[in-house]
Amino acid sequence: MRILCTNDDGIHAPGLKIVEQIARELSDDVWIVAPELDQSGVSHSLSLNDPLRLRDVGPRHFAVRGTPTDCIIMGARHILGDKRPDVVLSGVNKGRNVAEDVVYSGTIAGALEGTILGLPSFALSQEFSMETRDRPLWDTALKFGPEILRKVIDAGVPKNTVINVNFPACAPEQVAGVRVTRQGTRNLGFLKVDQRRDGRGNPYFWIGFDRATVLDTPAEGTDLAALGANYVSVTPLKLDRTDEIFSTALADLLT
Numbered sequence: 001m002r003i004l005c006t007n008d009d010g011i012h013a014p015g016l017k018i019v020e021q022i023a024r025e026l027s028d029d030v031w032i033v034a035p036e037l038d039q040s041g042v043s044h045s046l047s048l049n050d051p052l053r054l055r056d057v058g059p060r061h062f063a064v065r066g067t068p069t070d071c072i073i074m075g076a077r078h079i080l081g082d083k084r085p086d087v088v089l090s091g092v093n094k095g096r097n098v099a100e101d102v103v104y105s106g107t108i109a110g111a112l113e114g115t116i117l118g119l120p121s122f123a124l125s126q127e128f129s130m131e132t133r134d135r136p137l138w139d140t141a142l143k144f145g146p147e148i149l150r151k152v153i154d155a156g157v158p159k160n161t162v163i164n165v166n167f168p169a170c171a172p173e174q175v176a177g178v179r180v181t182r183q184g185t186r187n188l189g190f191l192k193v194d195q196r197r198d199g200r201g202n203p204y205f206w207i208g209f210d211r212a213t214v215l216d217t218p219a220e221g222t223d224l225a226a227l228g229a230n231y232v233s234v235t236p237l238k239l240d241r242t243d244e245i246f247s248t249a250l251a252d253l254l255t
Contacts, residue, residue, distance in 0.1 A: 001027040001153075004085035004114070006071040007093065008039045008106025011063040015092035018138045019124060023089055025146035026153075031085070032057075033075035035106075036065040044069055044109035054079075068110030076117055087153060088114025091124030092141045096166045098125075098223035099184040102237060111162045115239055120157040122149060127169040127227055136169075143172040144232050152234075160239040166223060168230045179231040184222030 003023045007016045011034040023030040036055065045067045052074060053065040062079055064071045068090060076084055090110035097105045107123050114121030124145060128136040144167060152163055168175060194206040218224035226233035 001086045002029045002080070002083060003027050003031070003087045003089060004072065004075045004080065004119075005030065005032050005089045006034050006068050006075070006110040007091055008035065008042065008068045008110065009094055010035050010038045011057060011061075013038075013094065014138065015094050015126065015136075018092040018126070018141055019089050021142060022092070022124070022145040022149065026087075026150060030060065031075060031080060032061045033064060033071045033079055034062075035068060035071060036063040039067050039106045041104050042067050042106045042109070043104050044112060046070065046073075068106045069113045072110055072113040072117070076114075076119070084117075085114075085119060087149075088117075088119050088121040089124060089149075090114070090122065091126075092138070092145070092167075093123075093125035094128065094136055096125050096127035096223075096227060097123060097164065098166055098227065098233065098235075099186050100190070102164065102183060108162070108164060108237070111164070112237075112239065115160060115162045118159070120153060120163075122152075122163045122165060125164075125166045127166060129169040132169055137171055140170065140172050140175060141167045144175065144178070148178065148232065148234060158236075162237045162239070164223070164233075164235040164237050166227055166233040166235075168227045168232065170230050174230055175232060176230045177232070179226040179233060181223045181226045181233045181235045182221055183235055183237065184218050184224035186224070187216055 005019050046069050047066045055063040057063050090107050093107040102108045111121040111123040126136045126141045192210045194208050223233040223235050
């Protein structure tokens with residue numbers, strides 16, 4: 001089994017080493033193609049107006065000056081040659097990718113691009129708490145990741161579906177189990193604009209996250225609820241985003 005790995009935190013991110021270790025539990029044919037720089041929050045962007053610079057970092061390790069989407073395309077269409085990958089792994093992201101994160105996440109996008117190419121694809125993220133922000137508990141992803149991937153790969157991933165796996169911010173022995181979940185939702189105030197001033201008094205802005213939303217009680221069965229209860233969250237996400245119910249209503253209205 002040939003496995004192609006990427007991430008959105010960059011070629012030197014600690015989580016990339018973790019996803020490689022997870023991949024090597026499944027196969028010895030592992031390839032790493034990751035962004036040269038941090039691409040967190042770039043979503044499914046594709047570089048069309050800038051050239052892609054490719055750097056050989058080591059045996060089967062490559063850095064691309066582009067997005068996670070660019071990396072999967074470069075890996076599957078160029079670097080790996082005639083033998084395409086069998087599986088795509090994206091991560092392990094530092095921080096969870098749940099709820100609305102899936103819209104913004106470069107980690108999710110890397111896996112989605114693998115799905116578009118017709119490959120079983122997984123996004124892997126390690127949640128952290130305020131206490132573990134600087135030292136995420138990677139051992140949790142290492143312990144539970146390989147078995148989850150092995151079972152899902154053996155069962156088969158449906159076409160146009162990406163598997164989003166989030167590991168809770170606790171030690172492996174504190175994990176309550178694994179739950180198959182649906183995508184949750186936060187309240188509408190989770191994004192905020194932080195205004196500051198530079199040394200010359202000119203304003204500048206950071207887009208950030210309102211930590212108060214963590215206090216919300218998430219709906220049962222969601223990715224947010226699973227992580228809150230120390231479960232590994234496994235969410236199948238569809239590439240087809242058509243709202244079938246509203247599509248029927250629109251057809252009655254407009255045709």
